[in-house]
Amino acid sequence: MKAxxxxxxxxxxxxxxxACNELVxxxxxxxxxxxxxxxxxxxxxxxxxRGRMLCQPITGTPGHINPLSAGVKNxxxxxxxxxxxxxxxxxTNDPWLTTGQLLDVTVxxxxxxxxxLVAHFACTCHMVDIGGYGPGAGAHDSxxxxxxxxxxxxxxRGEPDRSLLKLLLANNRNPExxxxxxxxxVASCYVGxxxxxxxxxxYGLEDIEGIGDEILARSRAAQEAAIRxxxxxxxxxxxxxxxxxALVTLRCAVTVRDGQVEVxxxxxxxxxxxxxxxxxxxxxxxxTFAVRSITAPEVPNNDGSMAPIRVTAPEGCILNAxxxxxxxxxxxVGQFVAxxxxxxxxxxxxxxIMAEGAGAIWTTEVRGQRAGRFYSLxxxxxxxxxxxxxxxxxxxxSFPANIAGVPVEVWEAxxxxxxxxxxxxxxxxxxxxxxxxxxxxxELSLPATERWIANLLTDRVRSPAxxxxxxxxxxxxxxxxLDGQPLPAKGxxxxxxxxxxxxxxxxxxxxxxxxxxxxxxxxxxxxEGFVSPKAALEIYGVVLDANGKIxxxxxxxxxxxxVKMLKQEVSDGEAx
Numbered sequence: 001m002k003a004x005x006x007x008x009x010x011x012x013x014x015x016x017x018x019a020c021n022e023l024v025x026x027x028x029x030x031x032x033x034x035x036x037x038x039x040x041x042x043x044x045x046x047x048x049x050r051g052r053m054l055c056q057p058i059t060g061t062p063g064h065i066n067p068l069s070a071g072v073k074n075x076x077x078x079x080x081x082x083x084x085x086x087x088x089x090x091x092t093n094d095p096w097l098t099t100g101q102l103l104d105v106t107v108x109x110x111x112x113x114x115x116x117l118v119a120h121f122a123c124t125c126h127m128v129d130i131g132g133y134g135p136g137a138g139a140h141d142s143x144x145x146x147x148x149x150x151x152x153x154x155x156x157r158g159e160p161d162r163s164l165l166k167l168l169l170a171n172n173r174n175p176e177x178x179x180x181x182x183x184x185x186v187a188s189c190y191v192g193x194x195x196x197x198x199x200x201x202x203y204g205l206e207d208i209e210g211i212g213d214e215i216l217a218r219s220r221a222a223q224e225a226a227i228r229x230x231x232x233x234x235x236x237x238x239x240x241x242x243x244x245x246a247l248v249t250l251r252c253a254v255t256v257r258d259g260q261v262e263v264x265x266x267x268x269x270x271x272x273x274x275x276x277x278x279x280x281x282x283x284x285x286x287x288t289f290a291v292r293s294i295t296a297p298e299v300p301n302n303d304g305s306m307a308p309i310r311v312t313a314p315e316g317c318i319l320n321a322x323x324x325x326x327x328x329x330x331x332x333v334g335q336f337v338a339x340x341x342x343x344x345x346x347x348x349x350x351x352x353i354m355a356e357g358a359g360a361i362w363t364t365e366v367r368g369q370r371a372g373r374f375y376s377l378x379x380x381x382x383x384x385x386x387x388x389x390x391x392x393x394x395x396x397x398s399f400p401a402n403i404a405g406v407p408v409e410v411w412e413a414x415x416x417x418x419x420x421x422x423x424x425x426x427x428x429x430x431x432x433x434x435x436x437x438x439x440x441x442x443e444l445s446l447p448a449t450e451r452w453i454a455n456l457l458t459d460r461v462r463s464p465a466x467x468x469x470x471x472x473x474x475x476x477x478x479x480x481x482l483d484g485q486p487l488p489a490k491g492x493x494x495x496x497x498x499x500x501x502x503x504x505x506x507x508x509x510x511x512x513x514x515x516x517x518x519x520x521x522x523x524x525x526x527x528e529g530f531v532s533p534k535a536a537l538e539i540y541g542v543v544l545d546a547n548g549k550i551x552x553x554x555x556x557x558x559x560x561x562x563v564k565m566l567k568q569e570v571s572d573g574e575a576x
Contacts (some may be wrong), residue, residue, distance in 0.1 A: 002367035004211070008203070012211060015199045020046055020057040023121060030187065032180030033128045034414055035378045037404040043068050044123035045302075047191065048212040051076045051120065053079030053303045055215070061401050063334060064099050064124045068286030071098035071106045072122050078151040081120075086112045087158030089186055092151045092361055093130065095142065095231040096323060100282035105182065107154060109189035113198060119196055121176070121189040127178055128378050135365045135378055137244055137275040137329030137490050145328045146170050147273060154186070154320070172551030173367070173376050174352040213256045219304030224259035224553045226296035227308060230348055232256050233477050237344025239466075241336050241359060242459045243328075244490050248318060250336055254344040262296075263287045263341060265313035265320075272318055272489075275326035278334040283319040284311035286334055288394045290341035294349050304566045329457050329490070331401065335360040338400045346468070351389050355436060355468035355509035358383025358477070360459050361398045362505055366417055366444070375415045379444075380406065383505035384429050384437025384474060386465060392521075393437030393508035395424055395530075412527040416448050420482070425475070425504060427532050430464075431539040432471030432510020433517050438530060439475065439507045443482055445500030454493045471510030472539065478504045513558050514539050515566075517552050526541060 003013065023044050030038045043064030043407060046055040053069040061307030074097040090108040092098060099108045108122040126379045133139040142148065153161055169175040200208070206340045235451050238251040251267035265287075271277055286310045292301065299305045313320035318333055343355045362383070367376040382398040382405065396405065408419040420443035429436035446452045458479055465474040482500035487493055495501070520540040525531035536542045543554040 009211070009214070010212060012199065012203060013215065016046055016196065017057070019192045019195035019199065020044055020055055023188045024057040024059055026191040027123065027125075027184055027188040030184040031125070032175070032184070033177040033194050033378070034406050034410050035128060035380070036125050036181050038297055038410050039380055041126035041380070043402055044121070044188075044192070045069070046122040046196065047072050048121060048208055049081045049117050049119065051081070052211050052216060054208070056301055059402070061403065062289035063282050063285050063331060063401065064104065065301065066288050066306065067099040067281035068106065068122060068124050069306070070281045070397055072108055072120065072126065074098070075106070075108050075151050075390055081110070081117055084110045084117060085157055086115070086384055087155060088331060089155035090151065091154035093149045094151065095327045096279050096281075097151065098281065099124055100279040100334065101328050102132070102142070102148060103127050103135055103328060105149070106180035107182070107185045107189065109186060109193065111193035113200060116207075118200065119193070121192045123185050124188060125181055125185055127181060129173040129376060131173070132457055133275070133328065133404050134173070134367065134376070135328060135363060135457070136327070136492060137457055139326040139490060140273060140277045141326055142324040145326055173374055192513050214366060214495045215300070216302060216304030219300050219302050220307050222299045223292070223296050223305040224308050226299065227256060227261055230256045230295065232347075235344040235347060237342070237346070238339045239245070239336050239343060239356065241463045242461055242489060243269070243333070244272060244276050244368040246464065248333055249338040250319065252340045252344055254341060261291050261309045263291065263309070263311045265317065268313065269318045271316055271321050271325055275328040276330065276332050277325040277327045278319045278330045278470065279327060280311070280313060280320045282330055282334045283313055283337055286337035286400060287311045287341055290338035294342070305473060329536060332360045332459050332490070335401055350469065353468070354388045354393070355386030355430065355432070355511045357385040357393060357399055357437065357467035357508035358439065358460055358465060358474070358506045361401045361403055361459045362459075362477070362503060364501070364503065365455035366415065366446070366452060367455065368446060368449045370416055370449050375413045377411060377417060379411060381440060381442050381503055381505055383439040383460065383477060384508035385509040386468070387430070387432050387434040387436045387471060387511035389511055390434070391433045392574060395438040396440040396505065397437060400459065417444055418445055419444050420500065424530070425507065426529055427535045428475040428507030429530070430467045430472040430474040430507060430510035431514035431535070433512025433514070434469055434510065435517070435525065435531070436465065436467070436471070436474045436508030437509045439477060439505035442503045443500060445482065446495070447497050449497060452495045454501050454568055456488065456490055456493060458489045458503070463571055464506060465509040467509035468511050470513040472514060474507030474509050478508035484569055492534045515541050515562055519552075519555055523548060523550050
């Protein structure tokens with residue numbers, strides 16, 4: 001490739017990212033299931049012929065996009081680029097080759113310019129169903145969880161493998177959504193490919209290999225430079241959360257040396273007999289995300305910027321599960337990986353690290369029959385994020401999964417579910433100089449259905465999110481019937497027409513001491529309904545009058561007494 005001037009390089013780079021964005025726009029507008037169309041539970045990227053990930057769109061989850069890089073390389077190891085022809089499409093959902101669960105299906109579409117292969121576009125989407133147990137954690141091995149699609153052709157020279165499709169649809173509880181999403185994925189990759197070919201024609205590019213080399217080299221150099229700004233050493237971190245049958249602890253040692261980072265998860269909990277195990281690709285995805293978000297979030301996410309970060313975990317631990325361990329609920333563990341890494345790096349980068357949040361997104365599959373028709377809906381709800389060093393946490397926002405909230409109108413239009421209530425939970429965010437994000441409550445039932453199942457996957461019911469730098473923990477979540485009877489946090493629950501489920505998601509931890517919070521912010525929280533007057537006094541030491549105005553004199557006196565009491569408690573503890 002001839003040398004490009006800086007302006008041309010920047011324009012071409014922006015256009016390549018734009019091609020990825022066009023892919024995702026087409027995917028969101030044409031997919032069938034709410035989990036893809038509304039929530040955006042997906043990832044997509046542009047790869048060169050060697051399978052190197054060059055760029056991604058502005059949306060996507062770390063647990064999909066980073067493992068997608070490994071998935072494409074595994075597909076091309078089975079079907080090398082030189083063996084592919086125009087019209088070929090590859091597919092797999094093998095958890096150990098891609099993103100860690102059977103419900104995530106990956107397709108790869110080779111892009112040809114004439115007879116020459118110039119790139120690949122690939123995407124991963126979470127499917128509503130893949131047969132087997134369904135989207136829960138109750139299976140005891142991967143064979144129970146659904147159909148595994150090994151690396152194979154979905155299309156050959158433009159002709160779909162109808163036998164494969166027939167087999168997949170016959171074992172799917174929601175075949176219309178599955179087929180619609182699958183066809184949308186393929187078509188959207190061709191949309192991205194068309195935009196790339198337009199770019200290549202406009203700039204007279206015979207291939208993208210040279211510009212790919214430059215993109216990856218620049219990204220790697222920028223990432224290594226950012227890592228070098230951290231003090232060298234090994235830092236230990238951990239986080240604990242509910243798990244399924246027992247609490248799960250993730251431990252990591254993060255070693256920073258010469259522009260490289262090694263994250264070792266030795267000492268983490270062992271494999272579970274239930275479907276909350278994580279494959280190493282998924283673990284690496286969220287660990288890499290955590291390191292990059294602390295060191296260089298502005299550097300493009302691609303194979304260059306990920307190269308200086310190495311992630312390991314002992315085989316057989318919950319973060320490096322062995323075949324055929326069940327993995328469908330792997331996000332209920334894997335999405336806490338970032339918290340362990342953040343905890344390790346807090347001593348050297350605490351001013352950039354948030355408190356713990358709700359962690360794994362809550363998922364509930366609602367499944368039943370009505371008038372002889374089978375239906376299922378995959379519902380996702382989020383808790384609060386941890387408070388940040390300079391801002392409050394976000395309310396009811398998926399982090400680190402980056403899944404959008406789905407409007408209740410979409411749920412009700414998809415299946416005969418009735419949403420009684422959906423609102424934020426006051427006082428659920430942990431107190432601090434900056435308050436943790438609030439959780440939310442969602443109440444649902446299916447009054448027109450004789451029998452239905454709620455397949456629950458929730459966490460931080462027993463282990464609330466920790467605060468940071470003196471901040472208080474967030475409120476734990478809870479799962480119960482509409483009349484207040486507790487339900488299991490994970491598992492299938494048989495329901496009837498008079499039954500309903502209440503999901504109360506956890507809040508995020510606070511950052512900094514609550515008595516250091518600006519009283520004006522506390523008063524505003526009370527006006528907004530985020531904090532109760534009682535919590536304003538007892539947690540933040542802010543005295544409000546009957547009109548919600550701050551009594552500054554009483555507030556100052558009350559806070560002074562509280563600070564004196566806290567200092568005395570510390571002194572007594574040291575004496576003991």
